Amino acid sequence: MPNLVRLFLRRTLPLRKSIVLGFVALASSVSASLTTTDVMASYRDNVEPLFDNYCYDCHGFGTNEGGVTLDEFTTETIQDHELWERILRNTRAHIMPPLEEAHPTAAERSSLAAWIKSDLFAIDPANPDPGELTVQRLNRIEYSNTIFDLLGVEFDATDTFPKDNSGEGFDNIGEVLTLSPMLLEKYFDAAINIVGDAVPTDPLVLPTDTLSGSKLVRRFSSSPLPDDESDDYLQLSFYQPSQRTASYRIDEAGHYQVTVKLKPQSFVSFQGFDYNKCRLRFSINDEVKIDQEFENSSGKVFSYTFDYDWQPGEQSFAFSVEPTTDDPERIKRLKMRVDSITVTGPHDRQHWVQPEDYDKFFPGGVPSAPAARLAYTEQLLGDFATRAFRRPVDAETLEHLVDLATSVSAQEGYNDEMGIAQAMVAILASPRFIFREESPEFLYFFSEKHPFIDEYSLASRLSYFLWSSMPDAELFALAAAGQLRANLDAQFERMMADDRSENFFSNFAGQWLHARDIGSVNINSIEIWLRDNPDPEMFKSQRAYQVVREIPENQRTSEQQATYTRTRAIMRKLYDMKRPKLSPYSELRAMREETEMFFENIIRTDRPLAELLDSDYTYLNEALAEIYGIEGVKGKKMRRVQLPPDSPRGGILTQGTFLAYTSNPTRTSPVKRGVFILENILGTPPAAPPPNIPSLEDAASPEELAQMSLRETLALHRENPLCASCHERMDPLGLALENFNAMGMWRDAELGQPVEPGGQLVTGEKFDSIQELKHILATDRLRDFYYCFSEKLLTYALGRGLEYYDTAALDSMVDALESSGGKPSSVFHALIHSAPFQKTRHPQTSSPSAHASVPPR
């Protein structure tokens, strides 16, 4: 459109002042039931002039940059919530209109936001739509934790069940937690295994003493060991000789069995097969019982059982290991782990004992008189089912369970305990255990459009949010008395102080900040080192080696063989050279802990959230401090470290977790880092790349490309307007971090070219260093961060993706943060009192249901 015409149109608009006044008047008259005609009318009066002024140059009059059209609304199309949510988000974050164009005043922006929320989204601030949850299936971690709290058994669901689908960045989103037939079978198998392991169905058992973990270590070490050495004491290196002895006292004469479990293990993550072997000898009372050579065997457990007739007294166990190969290629740090020693006996029945936990499951024992036995069974199963289903069990179900127990125990070879245990298997396999149901029947008693959820449901929401597990006895008791809601804040405090809140920190931060993934990240330390310390001779040797090693030895010419020998020696020196590495058991683990501890500290001590972005301290141990180039930190233990005043470190963005996770195996990726910041810090994710992206080759020739630095290559992104709109946002952020290589180490240059971190955000702020960027994010863009954090937290707490009507809850969370100076306690408080967390849609007004008219029982 010719400029002249645009100019003309602009001049005929009413003065800005009157637009604002119009908004204020409308926003204060909240109407929850505007028809689309009303909305169209109000749009024409209040919003269209604003759009005409600031938006139509690109999004109207036939142009639709980014596929967005803002001048063609009709009563049919005006309710495109997704579009309006984007408009709200982008105008709030000052991304739209772009910096160089005319832009609205702050008052105009907030008026637009208010209009969207009140008229278009039709949010009634007094009673906003709380949305609804699907029945939430327990994910793996929740399942393991719940089993532990219910039965005291450690069941590792992450080892047995397939990985959960995730959505919106988290693995507790009900909608995507599907249940395949295979998973169902696993639930059934798990129920049997768990009950079989936990519930002692024999009132008398063979005495068994299993020594493993720290209990086993204490037997063998004469003096107490510090924590970090204790783990390793019974993991004997393949490469050097060692001995371990222990004594074991027998009190009763009789027949005993000793079972020893051994596990050869490897401790480095990649690079080839370690061929070293060792010989292990195990003796009991100086008699050699095991004398065997072991090699790397992928985690296989070797089990040996020996029988003895013993008199009371001290018996001795002794291990010795000696290496049997001396291959210098000790690639895998192989160790022989003594996993456990189990002693059972005496085997004579008269010495059998009641199992340790028998009383826990069958207090007082099962009565033999029929009436008493029935009552006992009913009581036991009623309690267990209530806890497992997380709400009181109904009479009909209980009757069914008791029948099951009785019919099983009536069978040949089965006792009462086994009958009850089988009923417990049924409970654990039931959908009421596997899914969190929120009792829709209860809601029919209410006439409000958005009733409060019942107290048991509230208890579950709280406990799965903060503990990733079932409610405890105190929460149950309060819910039963209808007093949970009244005591919400006190309970929240208690739950956060409880050890189980560790789950919140590791699961939320683990996924939001990817601390969970850092242990398995794949970074090639050699390639990274070469990139930062380029050596043309080394490159040539490397290339030559790769070519010549592909040729089988018997087919090489003598010249090729000479090249092979020469370059292999160079490669050997390179690999053996002392250089920084990221090992999963050391540096990567420290990175995860740094992120988790840092986050946890800010939440627990109620530090301003801005400190997550820009702080003057972090958590380190010696290994990680070395990666960061920080001196004076010794030992394996992670501890809080005050950073030097000019340090670039401090805050999430300069932590190894973020820096390594967003990199490729052999180099950094500024684009991935930029995207991470947009998605997880600023909450303004870029749109998906458009179809038919022209390739980079079209922009420059291969020779030109080869000469360019990464910054120059990325600058090509911004020459094409199609690419620029997103890359202008992502690239400066990623490039600001280029001083940190893919391992999180500081560097001044890459491939011989100095790094230039300076840049400008699309919202106008300029920075010359990472310190300046962090400061900008923590001040100018703090509100954006508050919104992003609130969104992530609310998504995780609810277990569903957010919809347009959740804006009300988000606003209250952000307002709380702004009023309190960014204190986490304020945002948690706002969250647990918000409508989405406390309420749900009435079943009759929710998604259409064939059973909506069925009254509850």
Place this chain on the structure above:
Amino acid sequence: MPPSPLASSLNRRHFLKGLSACVALPAFSSLIPSNLSATASARASATSSTGAPLRTAFINFPNGAIPAHWWPEGGLTDFRFNQTLEPLADLRSSVQVLSGLDQLNANPGSDGGGDHARGNSVFLTGVRIKKSATDIRAGVSIDQAIAREVGHTTRFPSLELSCVTNRRTGTCDTGYSCAYQYNLAWKTPTNPMTPESNPRRVFERLFGEGGHGERSANAQARMMNHRSILDFVMTDAKRMQSRLGLRDQEKLDQYLNGIRELEVRIANLEKFGAPADPDLATPAGVPFSHGEHQDIMYEMMLLAFQTDSTRVATLMTAHDGDNRSHEEIGIPEGHHELTHHQNNADRIAKVARIDRWYVQRFAKFLERLREVQDVDGNSLLHNSMIVFGSGNADGNRHSHDNLPIILAGHGGGELNPGRYVQSGSKPATNLFLSLADKMGVSDLPRLGDSTGLLAGI
């Protein structure tokens, strides 16, 4: 808390001692497959003309293949393998190289980015998947469509395997739920068939826990135990479903579906007797290297076919978009990263080596299938139809037409291997429809974007 190994206690063994068959099995009509009597086509389900079982499998490899090194030169029967497919040279008479097959629904269209989520999930379904992080909707995959009809012939209707152990948390391919990227097989448009990646668990599921000699008894005891609680959980689920809204009922449907399959498995115990118990050690667990992982999963598939535990299988060797390094062959760069080679010769060569490496593992599998004798004296390979391909064609361009696909096996005599079949431009789903037809599936008029059967294979 650190997990402790599950103690195998006397309690557990006692427990599984075989709950007597006195416990009544709930009478559900769902147990009787609806098409047992329907034999409109003369072809018997999943059986060759010699009466041997007929198997089909679908295997993917990630990120497409360098076209210049994949496609053979020459014509229908006088073609010459190129370097990527060279490992198949010895198996020439048992494979077909297929060109001109497309999965156009994997193209961006109006959905924009996400070619790996699409490449992966469209590969066996042929539909335009729904672009959403939480509201997943794909289509029924070909293996499940086949299993639905022929699954009743074996103890397991189908087997889903994978070599992917490491799933990222967070978001996956631009706006698509991670479910799309980690599943090949889809039972319904909203329920993916989660694959098993631990070879030990695959083995135990097929044959039972414990050592050789104990397994069948263990497997049967387990099934009997499941049977004893079926009545209770079924009632519980149905009552729960009646309380829920429509959207939630779908979730319970998935549960009930699982129950039905379990019932069939229990009934199969009577129908087929105890499962086989191979004289082999149970695999220890997930191997360290990716190459070994593939080898052992291929071996599991072979065992499953050999013991006729199933006749339909899928294997995901790596998800599309996979960015792992291939240290085993000296390539440290990320695979996905390399496939965006920008025409750099060095990077192209590396990708081609990775492509060839995947083909080598597949070739090893085919050789094993050829070694093993089937019930009719032919090899297992003779009585199989195995698809090996990728949902992406040229990884650099994210194209989805002319996909790299190999069809191995003789289909019990129904196929014509040893040829390079160029179909011009046809939906890959036509190939799938043809395979279903040869498997004796009578009730599948179309799949995804299919337009009919594929001629010439």
